[in-house]
Every structure is written in C-alpha cells, then in structure tokens.
Amino acid sequence: MIKGYNQTSPSLEQDILKKIREIQNRQILLRKLGYGLLSLTSLAGIIMSVMYVIKAMTVSGAFEYIFLAFSDASSLSYWKELLLSIAESFPFFEFSVSLAVVGLFFWSIQRIGRVQNNLIKI
Amino acid sequence: MENPSDSELIFQYLNGTTDAFGVLVNRYTQLVYRFVLKVLNNNNDEAHDVTQETLIKAWKNIKKFDRDKNFKPWIFTIAQRTALDFLRKRKNISFTALDDEKEFSFEQNIPDTEILADEAFERDENVTLIQNAFEKISIESKMIVLLRNGEDMTFEEIAEVLDKPMNTIKSKYRRALSVLKKEIISQSAPKQT
Structure with missing residues (x-):
C-alpha cells in the first residue's frame, strides 16, 4: 500500500511546467515593462543631463579654456596653468551624473534583452 | 551526461540550461504526488494541487537550494509543509494533538515492528x-x-524533512508501527473467527 504506485494524470508534469511558464511570462512582462520604463526615463535623463553639463561648462568657462587649448598653439607653453584652469572649471559632478544616466540606459536596454533567456521549455 | 544527478541538473538550470528543471519536474512529480496523496487521505484533486504547488515552490526557491545537500529531502520538506497547509485549511486534523504527542525513548519501543513493515x-x-x-x-x-x-528515506533524511531530531523520528516511527500493528490486528481479528 505504501509503495503502491498511484499514477496521477499523465499531464501533471505538463501542467506544472505550463504553470511555471505562465508565472515566468507574467514576470517577464512585468520586468520588460519595468526595464522599458527605466530605459525611457534614463533616455530623458541623458538629454537633460547633457544639457545641464553643457550649461555648467558654459557658465564655468570650461568651454573657453578647451577652445583656447585647441585653437592657440602658443597656449602649449603654459599648458600646466591651462590644464589647471580646465580642471577647476570642469563640472565633474554634472558630468558624472550624465555618465551614470548613460550607464543606466545601456544597462536597462541590456536587461530587456536578457529577460527572455530564462524561459523553461515545455 | 545521460543521467545527471539532481545537483547537476540544478547547476545546469541555474547556468541557463532551461530544460534541466523540466527533467527534475519529471523525476519528482510522481514521487511527490504519491506521498501527498496518502498524506491527504487519497484526495486526488488536493494531491494534484499540492504536488503542483510543491514543484512551483521548489522552482521559485531553487536558487536557495544548497547543492551540497540532497534534493529529495528538500523537495519533500516543501511537499509536507504544503500538504500541512492544505490540511490546516481543510481543518480536518487537530494540530494540538500533533504537538502534544508524547515523546517515547527509542528503547521503550517494540522491537519486532519491522516485521509489520516488511510483510503487511x-x-x-x-x-x-x-x-x-x-x-x-x-x-x-x-x-x-x-x-x-x-x-x-533514511531517518537522517526524514529528520531533515520534518525538521526534528533523528531520535525523535526513530521513536515516533517505532511507535507508529506499533500502533499500526495493534490496529491491524484488532481490525483483522473478527475476520479470522
């Protein structure tokens, strides 16, 4: 009686895998929506942060120093001072934020592509 | 590899071989079903649901599984807990009775009960x-x-499944067999006369 084999419906294994597949599909849909939303948000963030960096560089005069370095060959003679001026006026924080947003954008795009790969085959 | 172990299948699944979990499902569905069916007093529908839930829980928690341990006690732990949850919902059993059961020492138990297990x-x-x-x-x-x-299963594995000390499992097993023996004898006695 204890070892007696109680055969279940042959489709039980298929039912289980089908149920897992359904749960996975739901999870995939939610993740895709989440990552899609994140990539769209980060894309908008890229545009805004790049504009912010440009504005910060204009205000701080970093553009002018960079322009000077490339336009005037004589500036090479005082390159140390010029480099220091660029470093001082460069908006590192804004630039870091922009890089982080760009990274977030590519990461979310990559995740959308990878979400599909863990599906159990039936 | 023709017949990979459970641990290898889990390793393969976690490393992207998605079919590997399907092999585990095919390997354990009938075993789990057979166990829960008897726990649930041969209720086929509930056994079906419990088996399904057990395998799904196993899938959801597969990353937490310690691959140095055996998979079978692990999945049976999930199965017994899921079955108990079903029974609690059904409220057909008294869980206080389960908890209040007296502990008998190993020595206190009847030594010839193995015969019952093997024969009857x-x-x-x-x-x-x-x-x-x-x-x-x-x-x-x-x-x-x-x-x-x-x-x-070994007593060690059963102790793992039920999360109880091995000696407790051994004594409960002996006592259960003793009760079963008495019941079977008392039930079959009128037929023999």
Missing part, C-alpha cells in the same frame, strides 16, 4: 486495513512511515 505493507489485501489503521496515528507519524517505507 506490501500485501494488496491489506490496503484497506492499513488505510484504516493510518487514521489512528498522527499526521506526522503518518508522514514518517510514508517517507521511511514509501520513499526509502
């Missing part, structure tokens, strides 16, 4: 007799007997 359990004509006798023991004792005699 494998006789088809005793099915009803055993089924009735099973109703006289607690759900936990029933699980111990089912895991020991039905799934050929």
Whole structure:
C-alpha cells in the first residue's frame, strides 16, 4: 500500500511546467515593462543631463579654456596653468551624473534583452 | 551526461540550461504526488494541487537550494509543509494533538515492528486495513512511515524533512508501527473467527 504506485494524470508534469511558464511570462512582462520604463526615463535623463553639463561648462568657462587649448598653439607653453584652469572649471559632478544616466540606459536596454533567456521549455 | 544527478541538473538550470528543471519536474512529480496523496487521505484533486504547488515552490526557491545537500529531502520538506497547509485549511486534523504527542525513548519501543513493515505493507489485501489503521496515528507519524517505507528515506533524511531530531523520528516511527500493528490486528481479528 505504501509503495503502491498511484499514477496521477499523465499531464501533471505538463501542467506544472505550463504553470511555471505562465508565472515566468507574467514576470517577464512585468520586468520588460519595468526595464522599458527605466530605459525611457534614463533616455530623458541623458538629454537633460547633457544639457545641464553643457550649461555648467558654459557658465564655468570650461568651454573657453578647451577652445583656447585647441585653437592657440602658443597656449602649449603654459599648458600646466591651462590644464589647471580646465580642471577647476570642469563640472565633474554634472558630468558624472550624465555618465551614470548613460550607464543606466545601456544597462536597462541590456536587461530587456536578457529577460527572455530564462524561459523553461515545455 | 545521460543521467545527471539532481545537483547537476540544478547547476545546469541555474547556468541557463532551461530544460534541466523540466527533467527534475519529471523525476519528482510522481514521487511527490504519491506521498501527498496518502498524506491527504487519497484526495486526488488536493494531491494534484499540492504536488503542483510543491514543484512551483521548489522552482521559485531553487536558487536557495544548497547543492551540497540532497534534493529529495528538500523537495519533500516543501511537499509536507504544503500538504500541512492544505490540511490546516481543510481543518480536518487537530494540530494540538500533533504537538502534544508524547515523546517515547527509542528503547521503550517494540522491537519486532519491522516485521509489520516488511510483510503487511506490501500485501494488496491489506490496503484497506492499513488505510484504516493510518487514521489512528498522527499526521506526522503518518508522514514518517510514508517517507521511511514509501520513499526509502533514511531517518537522517526524514529528520531533515520534518525538521526534528533523528531520535525523535526513530521513536515516533517505532511507535507508529506499533500502533499500526495493534490496529491491524484488532481490525483483522473478527475476520479470522
């Protein structure tokens, strides 16, 4: 009686895998929506942060120093001072934020592509 | 590899071989079903649901599985907990009775009960007799007997499944067999006369 084999419906294994597949599909849909939303948000963030960096560089005069370095060959003679001026006026924080947003954008795009790969085959 | 171990299948699944979990499902569905069916007093629909839920829980928690341990006790732990949840919902059993069960020492138990396990359990004509006798023991004792005699698990594995000390499992097993023996004898006595 204890070892007696109680055969279940042959489709039980298929039912289980089908149920897992359904749960996975739901999870995939939610993740895709989440990552899609994140990539769209980060894309908008890229545009805004790049504009912010440009504005910060204009205000701080970093553009002018960079322009000077490339336009005037004589500036090479005082390159140390010029480099220091660029470093001082460069908006590192804004630039870091922009890089982080760009990274977030590519990461979310990559995740959308990878979400599909863990599906159990039936 | 033709017949990979459970641990290898889990490793393969976690590393992207998605078919590997399907192999585990095919390997364990019938075993889990057979166990929960008896725990749930041969209720096919519930056994079906519990088996399905067990395998899905196993899938959801597969990353937490320690691959140095055996998969079988792990999945049976999930199965017994899921079955108990179903029984709680059904409210057919008294869980206080389960908890209040007295602990008997290993030495206190009847030594000849193994004979019962070997002989009586494998006789088809005793099915009803055993089924009735099973109703006289607690759900936990029933699980111990089912895991020991039905799934050929060691006491160590059963202790892992039920999260109890091994000596407790051994004593409960002996006591359950003793109760089953008495029940079967008392039930079959009128037929012999």
